[in-house]
Amino acid sequence: MALDRISLAHFRNHAATALDGTAKFNLLVGENGAGKTNVLEALSLFAPGRGLRRAQLADIAGAPGPGGFAASADLATPAGPVRLGTGTQPERPGRRIVQASGAELPAVRLGEWLSIGWLTPAMDRLFMEGAGARRRFLDRLVLALDPGHARNAARLEAALRERNRLLAEPTEPDPAWLDAIEGQVAQTGAAVAQARAGLVERLSALLADLPPGPFARPEIAYVAGGPLDPAALAQALAQGRRRDRAAQRTLTGPHRDELAVTMAEKGQRAAECSTGEQKAMLIALTLAHAQLLGTERPAVLLLDEVAAHLDPVRREALFERLAAGTAQVWLTGTEPAPFHAILGQAAAWRVDHGAVARL
Numbered sequence: 579m580a581l582d583r584i585s586l587a588h589f590r591n592h593a594a595t596a597l598d599g600t601a602k603f604n605l606l607v608g609e610n611g612a613g614k615t616n617v618l619e620a621l622s623l624f625a626p627g628r629g630l631r632r633a634q635l636a637d638i639a640g641a642p643g644p645g646g647f648a649a650s651a652d653l654a655t656p657a658g659p660v661r662l663g664t665g666t667q668p669e670r671p672g673r674r675i676v677q678a679s680g681a682e683l684p685a686v687r688l689g690e691w692l693s694i695g696w697l698t699p700a701m702d703r704l705f706m707e708g709a710g711a712r713r714r715f716l717d718r719l720v721l722a723l724d725p726g727h728a729r730n731a732a733r734l735e736a737a738l739r740e741r742n743r744l745l746a747e748p749t750e751p752d753p754a755w756l757d758a759i760e761g762q763v764a765q766t767g768a769a770v771a772q773a774r775a776g777l778v779e780r781l782s783a784l785l786a787d788l789p790p791g792p793f794a795r796p797e798i799a800y801v802a803g804g805p806l807d808p809a810a811l812a813q814a815l816a817q818g819r820r821r822d823r824a825a826q827r828t829l830t831g832p833h834r835d836e837l838a839v840t841m842a843e844k845g846q847r848a849a850e851c852s853t854g855e856q857k858a859m860l861i862a863l864t865l866a867h868a869q870l871l872g873t874e875r876p877a878v879l880l881l882d883e884v885a886a887h888l889d890p891v892r893r894e895a896l897f898e899r900l901a902a903g904t905a906q907v908w909l910t911g912t913e914p915a916p917f918h919a920i921l922g923q924a925a926a927w928r929v930d931h932g933a934v935a936r937l
Contacts, residue, residue: 580692580876580906581621584651587665588643590616591932599936601925603900605917606910607937608929614910617929618696618880620649621908623664625694626686626721626728630880636671640932644668653692653876660691686732689725693871695905696880697864705839705848705856712837713774719781719867720773722877730769737762738828745819746826756819763831764812767804771832775800778837784866785842792892794851795842796859803834839863857887865899872904879905885916894919 586595591613597604606614615631619638622629639647645668652659663677664685676685695718704715720727741759744751778800788795805811814830815822822828839848841855848856861884871877879900885893897920900907914921914937926937 580878581624581651581653582659584617584621585649586617586620587648588640589620589647589649590638590640592616592620592934593640593643593932595932595934597925597927597934599925600906601923602906603897603920603924604906604908605914605921605924605926605937606908606929606934607912607914607926608910609912612929613932613934614929615698615882616932617934618698618882618908618910621651621878621880622694622696623649624651624653624662624688624692624878626688626725627718630696630698630882631700634672635666635674639666639671645671655691655876662688662691664688686728687725689721689728689875691875693722693875693877693905694880695719695722695864695867695871695877696882697860697884698880698882701860702853702857704860705851709834709836712839713833713835716774716777716835716837717770720777722867723777723870723874724773727770727773730766730773734763734766734770734832737766738831738833741815742827745823745828757816760812760815763815763828764808767832768806768808768811771802771804771806771835774832774835775802775806780870781863781866784869785862788862788866792858792895793862793865794855794858796848796862797840797842798863799838801836801838803832803836804830854887858892861896865896865903868900868903868905877903877905879903879907881907881909883910885909885911888916 582600584597586592606617608614619629619631639645646666648665650661650663653662661679665675674685676683676688704711717731737759741763744756778798782798785795805814818830840846841848841851841859848859868879893916911917927934928937
């Protein structure tokens with residue numbers, strides 16, 4: 579098992595929740611608004627970033643309470659269990675604290691311990707939203723496999739902000755200073771772009787090898803917003819200074835990347851497919867990525883209401899694919915019936931207004 583002895587304190591509507599005796603499959607059942615997704619959100623915070631809701635830390639702390647929240651869990655590793663913890667303190671609600679067996683560490687290092695992926699109903703519009711949503715989606719997939727990606731992405735964002743600030747100044751910026759900043763953009767940007775392109779290539783190979791099945795097969799392609807080579811990207815940035823200064827923003831680089839998705843059977847852009855087809859492609863992408871999880875670190879897959887709108891054939895296919903993977907799986911639903919095929923091997927809890935009881 580990846581995670582066990584999970585504890586939540588003042589986490590949204592969970593004043594004090596404990597989940598022990600986890601399994602390969604873990605099922606949370608309850609009415610809408612009972613607090614099932616809150617548990618998944620807590621688990622998602624054992625990864626770098628803002629979790630599956632991308633919420634502000636101050637919004638997570640439950641009331642009534644001291645003003646902070648805490649989440650912890652035992653992570654099984656070859657060297658023995660490691661106690662992971664994260665949360666905030668009342669006096670610093672915007673500062674996230676992360677610990678591994680009592681030792682504090684930066685949140686970006688969580689990826690060194692655990693790989694986490696998730697699929698939520700809020701992601702159903704991924705193919706209808708702008709390219710930025712798909713870049714964030716792709717970065718999260720990369721981060722689950724490459725913990726260093728978070729640092730590169732953060733450094734790239736900081737360097738781009740500085741370049742854009744210089745370009746927006748009323749006087750011509752110092753070329754030497756721009757050279758230095760563009761060097762940072764080029765180095766970190768190339769690392770980010772290469773990681774994205776590499777993952778898309780790996781996922782494409784997995785998707786291409788899938789036998790015909792109940793889920794629509796997506797074809798994916800990485801559309802680069804600039805050169806992937808650091809030297810070439812630095813040259814493109816230097817050559818684009820006049821244009822970028824007029825636009826007051828950087829128009830070349832990985833912050834302009836796109837993940838192109840088409841439905842293989844139709845050759846149709848995902849954005850033009852039905853909502854059902856889009857959901858099926860998103861599940862196929864998530865399952866392909868799950869095949870890559872767990873190769874180097876323990877892996878967890880969080881699936882919120884994923885079985886709700888699947889027919890029995892697709893549910894069975896989903897459970898078979900999940901059972902064949904290495905990730906510990908957490909699922910939510912309003913009732914146990916759709917999960918009948920895995921109930922015998924699952925750890926299951928009923929959630930009711932933040933209270934959790936074993937089924």
